[in-house]
Amino acid sequence: MKAILVILDGLGGRPTDLDGATCLERAATPNMDGLAQRGALGLMDPIRPGVRPGSDTSHLAIFGYDPFQVYTGRGAFEALGIGMEVRGGDICFRTNFATVEERGGELIVVDRRAGRLAEGKELEGAVNGIDLSDLGVEFSFRASTEHRGALVLRGENLSAAVSDTDPHETGVPIAQAKALADSQAARRTAEILNAFSRRAYQALKEHPVNRRRRESGKPPGNALLLRGAAVMPHLRPVTEEYGVRGACVAGGALYKGVARAAGLEVLDVPGATGDLRTDLCAMAKATLAALSDYDFVFVHIKGTDNAGHDGDAQAKTDFIERIDREFFGTLLAGLDLTQVHLVVSGDHTTPPAAGEHTADPVPALFVGPAIRPDKCQKFSERAAGEGGLGRFSGRLVPQLLAYCDFGPKFGA
Amino acid sequence: MKAILVILDGLGGRPTDLDGATCLERAATPNMDGLAQRGALGLMDPIRPGVRPGSDTSHLAIFGYDPFQVYTGRGAFEALGIGMEVRGGDICFRTNFATVEERGGELIVVDRRAGRLAEGKELEGAVNGIDLSDLGVEFSFRASTEHRGALVLRGENLSAAVSDTDPHETGVPIAQAKALADSQAARRTAEILNAFSRRAYQALKEHPVNRRRRESGKPPGNALLLRGAAVMPHLRPVTEEYGVRGACVAGGALYKGVARAAGLEVLDVPGATGDLRTDLCAMAKATLAALSDYDFVFVHIKGTDNAGHDGDAQAKTDFIERIDREFFGTLLAGLDLTQVHLVVSGDHTTPPAAGEHTADPVPALFVGPAIRPDKCQKFSERAAGEGGLGRFSGRLVPQLLAYCDFGPKFGA
Numbered sequence: 001m002k003a004i005l006v007i008l009d010g011l012g013g014r015p016t017d018l019d020g021a022t023c024l025e026r027a028a029t030p031n032m033d034g035l036a037q038r039g040a041l042g043l044m045d046p047i048r049p050g051v052r053p054g055s056d057t058s059h060l061a062i063f064g065y066d067p068f069q070v071y072t073g074r075g076a077f078e079a080l081g082i083g084m085e086v087r088g089g090d091i092c093f094r095t096n097f098a099t100v101e102e103r104g105g106e107l108i109v110v111d112r113r114a115g116r117l118a119e120g121k122e123l124e125g126a127v128n129g130i131d132l133s134d135l136g137v138e139f140s141f142r143a144s145t146e147h148r149g150a151l152v153l154r155g156e157n158l159s160a161a162v163s164d165t166d167p168h169e170t171g172v173p174i175a176q177a178k179a180l181a182d183s184q185a186a187r188r189t190a191e192i193l194n195a196f197s198r199r200a201y202q203a204l205k206e207h208p209v210n211r212r213r214r215e216s217g218k219p220p221g222n223a224l225l226l227r228g229a230a231v232m233p234h235l236r237p238v239t240e241e242y243g244v245r246g247a248c249v250a251g252g253a254l255y256k257g258v259a260r261a262a263g264l265e266v267l268d269v270p271g272a273t274g275d276l277r278t279d280l281c282a283m284a285k286a287t288l289a290a291l292s293d294y295d296f297v298f299v300h301i302k303g304t305d306n307a308g309h310d311g312d313a314q315a316k317t318d319f320i321e322r323i324d325r326e327f328f329g330t331l332l333a334g335l336d337l338t339q340v341h342l343v344v345s346g347d348h349t350t351p352p353a354a355g356e357h358t359a360d361p362v363p364a365l366f367v368g369p370a371i372r373p374d375k376c377q378k379f380s381e382r383a384a385g386e387g388g389l390g391r392f393s394g395r396l397v398p399q400l401l402a403y404c405d406f407g408p409k410f411g412a
Numbered sequence: 413m414k415a416i417l418v419i420l421d422g423l424g425g426r427p428t429d430l431d432g433a434t435c436l437e438r439a440a441t442p443n444m445d446g447l448a449q450r451g452a453l454g455l456m457d458p459i460r461p462g463v464r465p466g467s468d469t470s471h472l473a474i475f476g477y478d479p480f481q482v483y484t485g486r487g488a489f490e491a492l493g494i495g496m497e498v499r500g501g502d503i504c505f506r507t508n509f510a511t512v513e514e515r516g517g518e519l520i521v522v523d524r525r526a527g528r529l530a531e532g533k534e535l536e537g538a539v540n541g542i543d544l545s546d547l548g549v550e551f552s553f554r555a556s557t558e559h560r561g562a563l564v565l566r567g568e569n570l571s572a573a574v575s576d577t578d579p580h581e582t583g584v585p586i587a588q589a590k591a592l593a594d595s596q597a598a599r600r601t602a603e604i605l606n607a608f609s610r611r612a613y614q615a616l617k618e619h620p621v622n623r624r625r626r627e628s629g630k631p632p633g634n635a636l637l638l639r640g641a642a643v644m645p646h647l648r649p650v651t652e653e654y655g656v657r658g659a660c661v662a663g664g665a666l667y668k669g670v671a672r673a674a675g676l677e678v679l680d681v682p683g684a685t686g687d688l689r690t691d692l693c694a695m696a697k698a699t700l701a702a703l704s705d706y707d708f709v710f711v712h713i714k715g716t717d718n719a720g721h722d723g724d725a726q727a728k729t730d731f732i733e734r735i736d737r738e739f740f741g742t743l744l745a746g747l748d749l750t751q752v753h754l755v756v757s758g759d760h761t762t763p764p765a766a767g768e769h770t771a772d773p774v775p776a777l778f779v780g781p782a783i784r785p786d787k788c789q790k791f792s793e794r795a796a797g798e799g800g801l802g803r804f805s806g807r808l809v810p811q812l813l814a815y816c817d818f819g820p821k822f823g824a
Contacts, residue, residue: 015784016781022784048807053823056823353782358814359814361802381784382800
C-alpha cells in the first residue's frame with residue numbers, strides 16, 4: 001500500500017472571495033470531484049480552532065508534531081525555509097548584513113541593513129570562509145533576500161539562551177552577546193558569537209563587493225548582526241516512527257526543509273518551483289516515479305497561497321483548475337486507486353479577500369480502499385462541512401499512514 | 413469588522429426536557445433561525461467531550477484559556493463571581509462566618525456557619541477595617557449569601573500553599589494555618605492568616621450585630637474561617653493578544669469577573685440582571701451602542717440556566733422565545749450583518765430534565781461575511797449536529813476574532 005499527501009498551500013477560501021463563493025467552489029475540478037465521489041471529506045483546523053497558522057507551524061501539525069511543543073521560534077524554521085540543512089540541536093539565528101564604522105576601537109552600527117544591499121549572495125563565501133575551528137564549533141551561513149540571511153551553529157555544548165548581537169538601533173556598537181542562562185553552554189555560545197562578530201568584520205571589510213559599494217557611495221555590508229537564537233527541535237522522523245520510506249516533491253524551500261526534518265528524502269524535480277509557474281505535470285510524474293521506491297510521497301504545491309496573498313481570486317481559481325487538470329490528470333492516469341491512499345488538503349486558508357493566512361478550517365479529502373465513502377460529490381469547503389470525516393485538528397500524515405496500516409499501536 | 417459573542421447560559425437541552433424535544437427546538441425563534449439560514453452551525457463541547465463544565469471553567473475555555481492549566485480552584489473564581497476585583501497573583505479564599513467561644517485562651521468553633529446568619533453584609537465593614545499593614549499585605553473581604561464570602565490577599569511574596577483555618581469540625585479550636593510548601597512565601601502567608609484570624613475575632617466579637625444576635629439567643633458571627641486557598645492565574649488578556657477593545661454586557665457577577673480577567677470592560681447596563689427578569693431590550697441596545705467604541709462585545713444572558721436548574725422546561729422555552737423577540741429583535745434591527753461576525757451559543761447544557769449542568773455538546777451558531785453558509789434552516793441542537801462547522805471544543809472567542817482577521821499568526 002502506498003500513501004500520497006498533496007498539500008495545496010493556502011487552499012481554503014471564504015464566500016467573500018468570489019461574490020458568495022470560494023475559488024475552490026467556483027473552479028472546475030472534475031478530477032478532484034471524482035476523488036471526492038470515491039472517498040470522504042472533512043474539515044481540518046491545521047493547529048486548532050481559532051489559531052491562525054504560519055506555514056511552518058501548520059506543516060509541523062500536519063506531520064503530527066505539536067507546534068506548541070516543538071516550535072522554538074522563527075530562527076530555526078527560517079533557516080530551513082531558505083534551504084539550509086538544519087539538524088536537531090543546531091542553534092539558528094536570523095542575520096542582517098549591516099554597515100559599521102570603526103570609532104575608538106569599537107564597531108559602531110550606522111546602518112542595520114547596509115542599504116538593503118543586493119549582493120548578499122556574493123558575500124556568502126567570505127562569511128563561510130571564517131575559521132571557528134579553534135572554538136570547536138561548525139557553522140553555516142546563507143544569504144537570502146536583500147540584507148537577510150540565517151546562521152546555523154552546530155556542535156557540543158551550545159545553547160540558544162544568548163542575547164542578540166544586533167543592537168536593534170544605530171549609533172551604538174555591535175552588541176556583545178550575553179548568556180541568558182546560568183550555564184556553561186550559554187556562556188560558551190555567547191563567546192563564540194562575539195568571536196564570530198569580530199571575524200566577520202575582518203572577512204567583510206575589504207571584500208571587493210564592499211570596496212565597490214564604498215566607491216559608489218553605498219553603505220558596505222561589512223558586519224553581520226545576529227538575532228532570534230532558536231534551537232532546532234529534535235523531531236522524531238515520521239519515517240522512523242511509521243517504518244516507511246518517504247519522499248518529498250516540492251518547489252518551496254521551507255516545505256523541503258520540514259520534509260527533511262520529518263525524515264523524507266527531497267527529490268530533485270526540474271521545473272518544480274514555489275510559484276504559479278511550477279511544472280505541475282513534472283511534479284505528478286515525479287510522484288508516480290517515486291512510488292516505486294518510497295511508501296509515502298508528500299507533494300507540496302505553493303501557487304494557490306501566492307495567489308491568495310496577492311488577493312487575486314481569479315488567479316487562484318485558474319491555478320486550482322490547472323492543478324486539477326495537469327497535476328491530478330497526470331497523477332490519476334498512472335495510479336491504481338486500489339493500491340494507494342491519497343489525501344488532498346491545504347496547510348491553512350488564504351482567502352484572496354483577506355490576502356493572508358486565516359484560521360478558517362481547511363477542506364480535506366481522503367480516498368483509498370480503507371476510507372469509508374460519504375455522500376460528498378464535489379471537493380469544496382461547503383461539501384467538506386457535510387463530509388463523513390467531521391472536523392479534526394492537523395495530523396493528516398498520521399491519519400494517512402494509519403489508513404495504510406503503517407505504524408505502531410499505542411498500547412497493547 | 414465587529415465581533416459579538418452571545419452566550420445563553422445553559423442553552424442546550426435533552427429530548428427528555430419536553431416529551432421528545434428540547435426547549436430550543438420547541439421555542440419559536442424566527443430571528444435566530446434567520447441567522448442560522450445565513451450562517452453555519454456546529455456543536456461545541458465547552459471543555460472537551462464528556463467533561464461536565466462549571467460556569468467558570470466553561471467560560472475560561474470559551475475565551476480560549478485551558479481550564480486544566482489556569483483553573484486553580486474555586487477560591488479565585490468564587491471571588492470574581494461575587495464581584496470582587498481580583499488580579500493575577502492574588503491569593504483567594506472561600507470564607508465562613510462562624511461562632512467561636514473563648515476557652516482556656518483558645519477560640520473553640522461551636523458553629524461553623526454562625527447559624528447561617530443573614531447579616532454578613534453588615535459585618536463586612538468590620539472585617540475590612542482590620543489593619544494588616546504591619547504585615548505588608550493588602551486584603552479585601554466580601555460577604556455573599558448567608559455565612560459565605562471570599563477573602564483576597566494581595567502583595568509580594570505570598571503563596572496559596574497554606575492549609576485552611578477552617579477546622580471542618582466543631583468543638584475544636586480555629587485551625588492554625590500551616591505552610592504546605594517549604595518556602596518562605598508559604599510560611600509568611602500562614603502567619604498572615606493566623607494574625608488575620610485573631611484580629612477578625614477582635615473586630616467581630618463586640619460588633620453590634622453580634623450583640624444583637626446573642627441577646628436574641630442566636631449564635632454570633634464572631635470569627636471568619638478560611639478555606640480553599642487558590643492563586644488567581646495571570647491570564648493574558650484576549651484583548652491584548654488580539655489587539656482589540658472589548659466590552660461585556662452581562663447581569664451575573666461571575667461572567668463580569670471572567671470578562672474583566674480577559675481584558676474586557678464591563679459596561680453598566682441598568683436593568684441587566686442575572687435572572688429571568690433581566691431587561692433584554694436594554695442589553696441589546698447596550699450591545700449596539702458599544703459597537704461604536706469596541707471591536708468585540710461579549711453578551712451573557714443567564715436566565716436560560718436558572719430555568720434549567722429549576723427543572724422548568726416551560727419557563728426555559730418561554731425565556732428563549734423572549735430572547736429571540738426582545739434581544740435579537742432589537743439587536744438585528746440595528747445591525748449591519750455585512751460588517752459584523754456574530755456567534756450565539758451556550759456555556760454548557762442545562763437540561764430542565766436534569767436540573768444541572770451536563771456534558772452534552774452545545775449548539776453554536778456562527779454568522780458573518782467570512783462564514784461559509786451551511787444548509788441549516790433553524791437554530792437547534794439537532795440542526796447543529798448536521799451543521800457545516802462540525803464539532804469542536806470551546807474556543808469560541810478565538811474563532812470569532814479570527815474570522816474578523818484580528819489577532820496574531822502563530823509561526824511564519
